[in-house]
Amino acid sequence: MLRVQEHYEYLHTIPEAGLQEYKTAAYVADQLEQAGFSVQRGVNGSTGVVGVYDSGLPGPVLGIRADMDALTHHIQGKTVQRHTCGHDGHCAMLLAAAEASLQKRLVHKGKLKIIFQPAEELGIGAKLMVEGGVVDDVNILLGMHVRPIQECRKGEVIQAMLYSASAKITAVIHGMQAHGARPHLGINAIDGAVAAVSAVNAIHMDPSVSFSAKCTRFLADSGVTNAIPGEAAIVFDIRAQYNEIMKELRGKMIQAIQAGAATVGATADIDISEGCPAAELDPDITKRLGCIITDTLGEKACKPPMTTPGGEDFFWYVIKRPRIKAGFTGLGVDAQPGLHHPDMHFDVPSLENGVRIHMASIVEFLQ
Ligand SMILES: [Zn+2]
Ligand SMILES: [Zn+2]
Structure with a gap:
C-alpha cells in the first residue's frame, strides 16, 4: 500500500517557509527512519534531511531529491505560508516511494539516497545541500515537479523539464x-x-x-x-x-x-545575484526516464521534453558537481489556476503516478 495520500494530507497542513521547515523535516526524517533508512538531520546547519539505504553491494549511488518549502503569501492583510508550488506533494511522493522500495526490496545494488532539500523558492537550498557534502558520492540524481494544467494533464509525465537560467x-x-x-x-x-x-x-x-x-x-x-x-x-x-x-x-x-x-x-x-542555472540534463538518463514513464503509465502518458522560462535550484547540484548525471521530470496533476497562485490546487490522487515513476527509477538504476 502506497502511503502517498496520508503523507500529503499531513504535510499539506504544516506549510513552512524556506529554512524554517522544522515540522516537515522532522516528519520526513521520522518516517524514513521507521522505513529502515539511516537518516541525517539538520544537513549543513539547515533543515535538510537525507536518508541512505546501502545495499552493501557495488553499484551506482542514486539520489532522488524533493523540496520541502512553502511560499509566503499576503492574503487579506495577513502573511501566511501556503504550499502553492506543490512541494508538499513532492515530499509525499518521495517518502511513499522510499518506504515502498525497502518494503518491496527494490534495491539490489549500490546505494539509494533520499534527499529532502529546504528553501528551493529562495534559490539557496540546493547549494546548502551541496556544501553539506550530500551529493559528493551521487552518480545519478533525479528530480520531479508537479506541472500546471496548461503544460500537461493528469496521467501524463513530461520526460524532461528544460528550466531556464x-x-x-x-x-x-x-x-x-x-x-x-x-x-x-x-x-x-x-x-x-x-x-x-x-x-x-x-x-x-x-x-x-x-x-x-x-x-x-x-x-x-x-x-x-x-x-x-x-x-x-x-x-x-x-x-x-x-x-x-x-x-x-x-x-x-x-x-x-x-x-x-x-x-x-x-x-x-x-x-x-547568482539566481538559478538553466537545466543541465543527461541525455541518456532522459531517454531512460522516457522508457520508465512508458512502461509504468503507458505510451500516451510520456510527453516530450519541455522548455520553460521558470527557474529551479535543482541544477546547482549539477553545476557544482558536474560528474552527476541528472534527470528531471514534470508530473501532470492538473494544477490550477497556476503554480504560486494563492488558490493553487491539484488532483491529489495523481501523485500516485509520481510514486510509481520514482519506484520504477529505483528498479531501473539499482537492479
Ligand atoms: Zn515555486
Ligand atoms: Zn516548486
Whole structure:
C-alpha cells in the first residue's frame, strides 16, 4: 500500500517557509527512519534531511531529491505560508516511494539516497545541500515537479523539464544632487536610470534562443520634489534558456546599464545575484526516464521534453558537481489556476503516478 495520500494530507497542513521547515523535516526524517533508512538531520546547519539505504553491494549511488518549502503569501492583510508550488506533494511522493522500495526490496545494488532539500523558492537550498557534502558520492540524481494544467494533464509525465537560467540585477545609479532651479549644476539620477533601462530594452541576442530582460523595480526620491535626485535604484529580472546565453546576457546587461547611466554623466554600481542555472540534463538518463514513464503509465502518458522560462535550484547540484548525471521530470496533476497562485490546487490522487515513476527509477538504476 502506497502511503502517498496520508503523507500529503499531513504535510499539506504544516506549510513552512524556506529554512524554517522544522515540522516537515522532522516528519520526513521520522518516517524514513521507521522505513529502515539511516537518516541525517539538520544537513549543513539547515533543515535538510537525507536518508541512505546501502545495499552493501557495488553499484551506482542514486539520489532522488524533493523540496520541502512553502511560499509566503499576503492574503487579506495577513502573511501566511501556503504550499502553492506543490512541494508538499513532492515530499509525499518521495517518502511513499522510499518506504515502498525497502518494503518491496527494490534495491539490489549500490546505494539509494533520499534527499529532502529546504528553501528551493529562495534559490539557496540546493547549494546548502551541496556544501553539506550530500551529493559528493551521487552518480545519478533525479528530480520531479508537479506541472500546471496548461503544460500537461493528469496521467501524463513530461520526460524532461528544460528550466531556464534566471538572475536578478540590482543597479544603483549615482548622479549629483542639485536645486531644482539649477539642474545644470547636478546630474539627475532618474535620467541616468531611464537611459539605463532604455539601453537594456535595446539589447539584442540570437532570436532563435529565448531570453528576457526587464526592469521590475524603479526607485528614486530625494525626499523633496524641487530638487534633482542624486541616486536611483533599479532592479532587472533576467532569464535565458541556456547557461551560455545567460553569461552573454549578463555581460550585455552590465555594458548597457553602465553606458546608459554614462550618457548623462552618472555612474552605476551593479550587483548580480547568482539566481538559478538553466537545466543541465543527461541525455541518456532522459531517454531512460522516457522508457520508465512508458512502461509504468503507458505510451500516451510520456510527453516530450519541455522548455520553460521558470527557474529551479535543482541544477546547482549539477553545476557544482558536474560528474552527476541528472534527470528531471514534470508530473501532470492538473494544477490550477497556476503554480504560486494563492488558490493553487491539484488532483491529489495523481501523485500516485509520481510514486510509481520514482519506484520504477529505483528498479531501473539499482537492479
Ligand atoms: Zn515555486
Ligand atoms: Zn516548486
